[in-house]
Amino acid sequence: MKILLTNDDGIYSEGIQILKKQLDKIAEVTVIAPDRERSTIGHAMTLRKPLKMRKVKINGDFWGYSLDGTPADCVIIGILEIMKTERIDLIVSGINCGPNLGDDIFYSGTVSAAVEGAMRNVPSLAVSIAGFEDFKFKSAALFTKKIASKLMKNILPANLVLNVNFPNIDYEEIKGVEITRHGKRVYQDEVKIIHDPQGTTHYWLGGELPEGNIEPDTDFEAISKNEISITPLSLDLTNYQMITKVKDWAKKWNF
Structure with a gap:
């Protein structure tokens, strides 16, 4: 079995290093990851400049490909170039330092890397830890394996x-696995305005990360119960429930 392993936290992230060691036990793993932190980059691709790739040794443990691009770039170059003569069985993106729950998936470079893989006909996993410090990478890596x-x-x-x-708990404390739908949380974003001595205005985007709505069968509910959440995602974003209504609207627009 051959796995392409990537992330959005960068090739030097502890999460990808620990996950690589576990996946090595079941597959031949090729690491292609951004050369730096690219969190919340979404599905961005680099189209207007060349990308530089270096083969690097991580902590003396393994070799990987470091790319000065996005997570989606890593998957594209992995499929079309680095592993073009191989059959990739699975793409794994992670382990992400932080959750990708609910609406997070639209911002996430971790999830977008997995989506890019599926768009190119390779089954893909995005794996994340629902915590913000003292990450239990070993626990998540064991379950990912x-x-x-x-x-x-x-x-x-x-x-x-x-x-x-x-x-974000130890392996023995995890209560089980739930197949879920992605839930909902509303971000309380804010813009901070700063003026530097030269009179230039700077804008900082921020705000507190909200709690998710604990609704039945959602990823938030599973995590609240100390369970692993697995949410199958669709590449089709069509809102089928609205098609008839929008057709009715369009009839009145007289284009």
Whole structure:
């Protein structure tokens, strides 16, 4: 089995290093990751400048490819160039330092890397820890290895994207696994305005990260119960419930 491993926290992130060691036990793993932190970069791609790639050794443990691009760039170059002569069985993106729950998926470079893989017909996992400090990477890595191993015993649809979130607790404390839908939380964003001595105005985007709505069958509910959340994602963003209504509106627009 061959796995392409990437992330959005950068190739020197502890999460990708610990995950690599676990996935090595079940597959041949190629690491292609951004050369620096690229969190909340979403599905950005680099189209207007050349990308530089270096082969680097991480903590003396393993070699990987460091790219001065985005997580989606890493997947594209991995599929089309670095691993073009190989059959990639699975793309794994993570382990992300922080949750990708609910609406986070629209901002996440971690999830977008997995989506890019599925768009190119490679089944993909995005894996994240739902915490903000003292990350339990080993626990998440052990479960990711289990999930990947069990998945590969099946014939997987090429457009598979699974968004996996782990509670930030030790392996023995995890209560189980739930297959969930992604939930909802409303961000209380704010813009801070700063004027420097030269009179230039600077804008800082920020705000507090809100709690998610603990609704039945959601990723937030699973995490609140110390369970692993696995959410199958769709590449089709069509709102089918609105098609008829929008058709009715369009009839009155007289274009």
